[in-house]
Amino acid sequence: MKAVVWHGKEDVRVDNVPDPIIQEPTDAIVRITSTAICGSDLHLYSKLSPLMREGDIIGHEPMGIVEEVGREVEHISPGDRVVIPFNISCGDCYFCDQDLYSQCETTRDTGKLAQGVNLLGRGRGASLFGYTHVYGAVPGGQAEYLRVPQAHFGPIKVPEGPADERFLYLSDVLPTSWQAVAYADVPEGGTVGIWGLGPIGQMSARIALHQGAGRVIGIDRVAERLAMASRHGVQTLDFSAVENVRDVILDLTDGRGLDAAIDAVGMEASGSAVGSLLQTTKLQLDKATALRAAMSSIRRGGTLSLSGVYAGPIQAFPLGDLFDMQIQIRMGQANVRQWTDEIIPLLTDEDVLGVEDLKTHTMPLEDAPLGYEIFQKKQDGAIKCVLKP
Numbered sequence: 001m002k003a004v005v006w007h008g009k010e011d012v013r014v015d016n017v018p019d020p021i022i023q024e025p026t027d028a029i030v031r032i033t034s035t036a037i038c039g040s041d042l043h044l045y046s047k048l049s050p051l052m053r054e055g056d057i058i059g060h061e062p063m064g065i066v067e068e069v070g071r072e073v074e075h076i077s078p079g080d081r082v083v084i085p086f087n088i089s090c091g092d093c094y095f096c097d098q099d100l101y102s103q104c105e106t107t108r109d110t111g112k113l114a115q116g117v118n119l120l121g122r123g124r125g126a127s128l129f130g131y132t133h134v135y136g137a138v139p140g141g142q143a144e145y146l147r148v149p150q151a152h153f154g155p156i157k158v159p160e161g162p163a164d165e166r167f168l169y170l171s172d173v174l175p176t177s178w179q180a181v182a183y184a185d186v187p188e189g190g191t192v193g194i195w196g197l198g199p200i201g202q203m204s205a206r207i208a209l210h211q212g213a214g215r216v217i218g219i220d221r222v223a224e225r226l227a228m229a230s231r232h233g234v235q236t237l238d239f240s241a242v243e244n245v246r247d248v249i250l251d252l253t254d255g256r257g258l259d260a261a262i263d264a265v266g267m268e269a270s271g272s273a274v275g276s277l278l279q280t281t282k283l284q285l286d287k288a289t290a291l292r293a294a295m296s297s298i299r300r301g302g303t304l305s306l307s308g309v310y311a312g313p314i315q316a317f318p319l320g321d322l323f324d325m326q327i328q329i330r331m332g333q334a335n336v337r338q339w340t341d342e343i344i345p346l347l348t349d350e351d352v353l354g355v356e357d358l359k360t361h362t363m364p365l366e367d368a369p370l371g372y373e374i375f376q377k378k379q380d381g382a383i384k385c386v387l388k389p
């Protein structure tokens with residue numbers, strides 16, 4: 001079959017690789033019909049290269065048709081239309097029982113590398129599809145076929161009818177955004193600031209408004225992304241056009257700041273010219289530009305919700321100031337299956353969250369290298385690229 005294979009930093013190719021086969025009674029094989037490129041893939045594409053190996057199949061936002069199931073897989077059968085959550089969870093361990101599916105003990109990578117990357121000596125969470133050698137080294141879903149481990153629990157059966165794009169984002173974007181908003185705990189009618197208007201920021205904004213936030217302020221600098229947010233009711237702020245984002249936000253909020261902030265940027269944040277220089281000198285002091293702007297714009301007693309991915313330490317983290325301001329922080333990989341039952345009804349009859357207005361590019365799988373490039377460089381208006389194997 002054909003699959004998107006990692007060959008090196010900013011070098012992905014579509015290769016011929018062996019077809020996957022059932023290996024465990026809890027496996028399924030799914031023929032992929034749509035598979036999206038995610039902001040998290042951009043970390044693999046560049047920053048997380050040391051955790052990748054040439055030949056890794058990437059991708060973690062797939063859906064398709066079940067081809068074959070192992071003998072312990074009962075809730076899906078060949079021919080069913082399914083979406084595959086990006087985290088691989090057993091549904092029945094200490095953490096899964098608490099809905100902490102991204103911490104599943106059954107699928108955690110216990111290898112030396114995974115143990116070694118945690119500075120606290122505590123290893124890594126649940127395995128993820130197509131996501132490095134510290135998250136299980138599981139072949140990913142940007143491919144014609146996918147072997148789904150723990151398929152007795154993971155795959156979500158979705159109805160026939162609407163186009164794939166109505167359900168595809170159940171794999172990651174929607175539950176991640178739902179969790180970002182849940183963790184932000186915005187008071188009814190309150191104001192939430194969202195840093196980053198990629199797919200995660202876009203959907204977090206729509207979910208926050210749907211759930212009763214009074215005002216959403218979205219911060220980015222890419223014109224098409226600002227425009228998409230503003231047509232969904234977001235008050236937008238181009239951070240490249242102002243001297244200090246915090247000052248603008250304080251002006252908009254009676255000098256107090258936001259009730260809640262969501263960081264939907266993560267470690268790919270872009271900042272000042274000095275920042276970029278530091279980044280290229282590998283000091284990486286500015287990988288938290290968006291996070292710092294968010295932290296400085298929250299009101300006392302407010303909440304910070306991180307969905308953007310960070311790896312390793314952040315220098316000069318203002319812990320004492322957050323303590324003084326009584327800021328609550330919640331974060332983590334999305335516990336996909338915790339939220340999907342609540343989201344599905346918003347997709348089935350009407351497109352309540354406007355998910356059909358997110359994708360900007362549909363491409364054959366063969367064009368994945370181009371998809372990665374334009375998505376990373378934010379060229380050609382790319383906001384969400386969906387590959388069709």
Ligand SMILES: NC(=O)c1ccc[n+]([C@@H]2O[C@H](COP(=O)([O-])OP(=O)(O)OC[C@H]3O[C@@H](n4cnc5c(N)ncnc54)[C@H](O)[C@@H]3O)[C@@H](O)[C@H]2O)c1
Nearest residue numbers: 039040176196198199200265266269270290308309333334
């Ligand atoms: N927690 C999870 O489970 C989970 C799941 C999916 C994605 N993510 C993470 O969420 C983040 C966003 O994902 P995405 O697919 O939307 O990615 P994306 O790269 O499309 O979006 C990031 C956006 O941030 C903007 N940005 C960069 N620097 C900024 C700054 N200083 N201030 C404000 N905006 C800035 C960029 O212009 C871009 O539009 C990534 O870090 C991704 O890894 C986390």
Ligand SMILES: [Zn+2]
Nearest residue numbers: 038040061172
């Ligand atoms: Zn993703």
Ligand SMILES: [Zn+2]
Nearest residue numbers: 090093096104
């Ligand atoms: Zn589990």
